[in-house]
Amino acid sequence: MAEGKAILYDASRCSACKGCQVACKCWNLLPSPMEKNTQAWNGSMQCPPDLDHRTRLIITFDEADNGKKYGINWAFGRRACMHCTDAACVMACPSGCLYHDEETGMVSFDRDKCIGCKYCVSACPFDVPRHIGGNGLFDAGAKINKCTGCIDRIKNGRSPACVTTCQPGALQFGDWEEMLAVAKERVEVLKAKGFESAQVYGEEQVGGTHVLHVLKYPLEQYELPENPQVSPLIGAMNWMKPILGVGAIALVGGLGLSFLTGVGYKRPEMRYDEANHDIINVETGEVVRHIDKEAGER
Amino acid sequence: MAKRYIQRHSLQTRITHGLVMGSCVWLMISGLFVFVPYFANIGSGGLVQFMRISHRVVGVILIAAPIISAIMAPKGFKEFLGKYFKKWTPEDFEFMKKFVPYMLGPKRVHMPDQDEVKSGQRIADGMLIIGGIMMAVSGVVLWLGLSVFHAPAGVITVMRFVHDLFFLVLVVFVVAHAYLGAGVFQPYRKTKQLMFGNGQVAESDALYHWGFWAREELEKGDNVVER
Structure with a gap:
């Protein structure tokens, strides 16, 4: 079970005003492109369509048939770092750039330590980390960008930027x-109102996440995986480093022993008499071996 | 009396080997900056970023050099394959059986005659080639999948595992290859001449290392040089 702090997102209270998206961009100095028509219309209110190198948080939109004559199930969701207790990105990061903030449990990063390897991208079961800069073929200078949980604000007694701006109270922090x-209580209320699929998301997933969701509609309407997992290969890869170290020492030891047994090795110079098929010691002139071609020797 | 030498490797082979060796060494060094946390924290990030980008540029050399070389000399490439994919002789099996005792006691253990490529050499070089191919494939997927494309996380994780695993395999075989090939192991002294010199092996050394091949070459005489 997770400890520390959590951001609670109650999808049933969210009005999808995207004030949280704006607050995140303002606090973290991540402006949207200002050129006209930069964002192509894709038929959805979801804008930008996914997280990108300068967007750490988006509100997702999904429409589903409600089985009635009028209306739809219009689900608003929140997509950003989930701040997992078992954070695969932290396990995969070779430089220690990504880390757990001990006090809050949030997963943050030290940009100066980022080497741009993007291993976090491949590890994250929520497909969250993005990188600023260097996204071309050689992607020199790529540096991670993702939600930090606003630990800079939390440590100064304030709530994360997205939470403070939420007008309908869909985002809470504590x-x-x-x-x-609070989430469980709200789910009970929603169920009593007839939202049978209402559930808490984040209590059990990847050791408990520090962003908890109250989902009003079925999970498929939110951009959240049903069973997020840390790949066992990430743990295996972390074992390879000590294995390589021990293997290298054993190899150098073995070859060192081999070298010592070979010190002082000498062999007489030989030549081959191809006419008689004899191998001859050059110094003594002695035939040390005859190749019997007739017997099939080579 | 003039000494006889056998021309074992052409200039093109030696240049290709040199390019592959140089790039392999650089790729191992630059790869460590991502693989080992201690190295990943050296400097303020600029050095590691440089290493990471150089890893890609040099990776292209590692992949391109043997391919271009094979295209330039298709006959040689075919012969090269023939030397590695061939039926094992009883001497080949005997060589492998005696390999470890020989490495730890070359003065008392004597190896049987061998063809142009020893059986142990076929295994070791084969592992280098397989390892190189696996590193190249996984490296290209990692590179493109995390830069110009956004490859699925599962694919990238598997490729990372393959890249790490074969790095481990290659470290073992590259170090062992260098130990023997550079002649650090005393019975193999002067073998570095084959790739870093004129590509010729002295008659006596050829008879010791590759008896079957040496006698065949000396009988034919085409590749024999006297001086």
Whole structure:
């Protein structure tokens, strides 16, 4: 079970005003492109369509038939770093750039330490990390960008930027257990109102996430994986480093022993008499071996 | 009396080997800057970023050099394959059986005659080639899948595993290859001449290392040089 702090997103209270998206961009100095028609219309209110190198948070939109004559199930969701307790990105990061903030449990990063390897991208079961700069063929200078949980604000007694701006109160911030209790209570209310699929998301997933969701509609309407997992290969790869170290020492030791047994090795100079098929010691002139071609020797 | 030498490797082979060796060494060094956390933290990030980008540029050399070389000399490439994919003789099996005792006691253990490529050499070089191909394929997927394309996370993770695993395999075989090929192992002294010199092996050394091949070459005389 997770500890520390949590952001609670209640999808049933969200009005999809995207104020949280704007607040995130303002606080983290991540302006949207200002050129006219930069964002192509894709038929959805979801804009930009996914997280990108300068967008750490988006509100997702999904429409589903409600089985009634009028109306639809219009689901608003939140897509950003989930701040997992078992964070695959932290496990995969070779430079220590990505880390758990001990006090809050949020997964943050030290941009100076980012080497742009993008291993975090391949590790994250939520497909969250993006990189600023260097996205071309040689992607020199790529540096990670993702939600930090606003730990800079939290440590100064404030809530994350997205939470403070949320008008309908869909976003709340507090101790993890307290937020979980609020989420569970809200799910019971939603179920009583007839939203049978209502559920808490984030309590069990990847060790408990520090972003908890109250989902009003079925999970398929939100851009959240059903069963996010940390690939076992990430753990295996972390074992390879000590294995390589031990293997290298054993190899150098073995070859060192081999070298010592060969010190002082000498062999007499030989030549081959191809006419008689004899191998002859050059110094003594002695035939040390005859190749019997007739017997099939080579 | 003039000494006889056998021309074992052509200039093109030696240049290709040199390019592959140089790029391999650089790729191992630059790869460590991503693989090992200690190296990943050296400097303020600029050095590691340089290493990471150089890893890609040099990776292109590692992949391109043997391919271009094979295209330039298709007959030689075919012969090269023939030397590696061939039926094992009883001497080949005996060589492998005696390999470890020989490495730890070359003065008392004597190896049987061998063809142009020893059986152990076929295994070791084969592992280098397989490892190189696996590193090239996984490296290209990692490179393109994380830069110009956004490859699925599962594919990238598997490719990372393949890249790490074959790095481990290659470290073992590259170090062993260098130990023997550069003649650090005393019975193999002067073998570095074959790739870093004129590509010729002295008659006596050829008879010791590759008896079957040496006698065949000396009988034919086409590649024999006297001086």
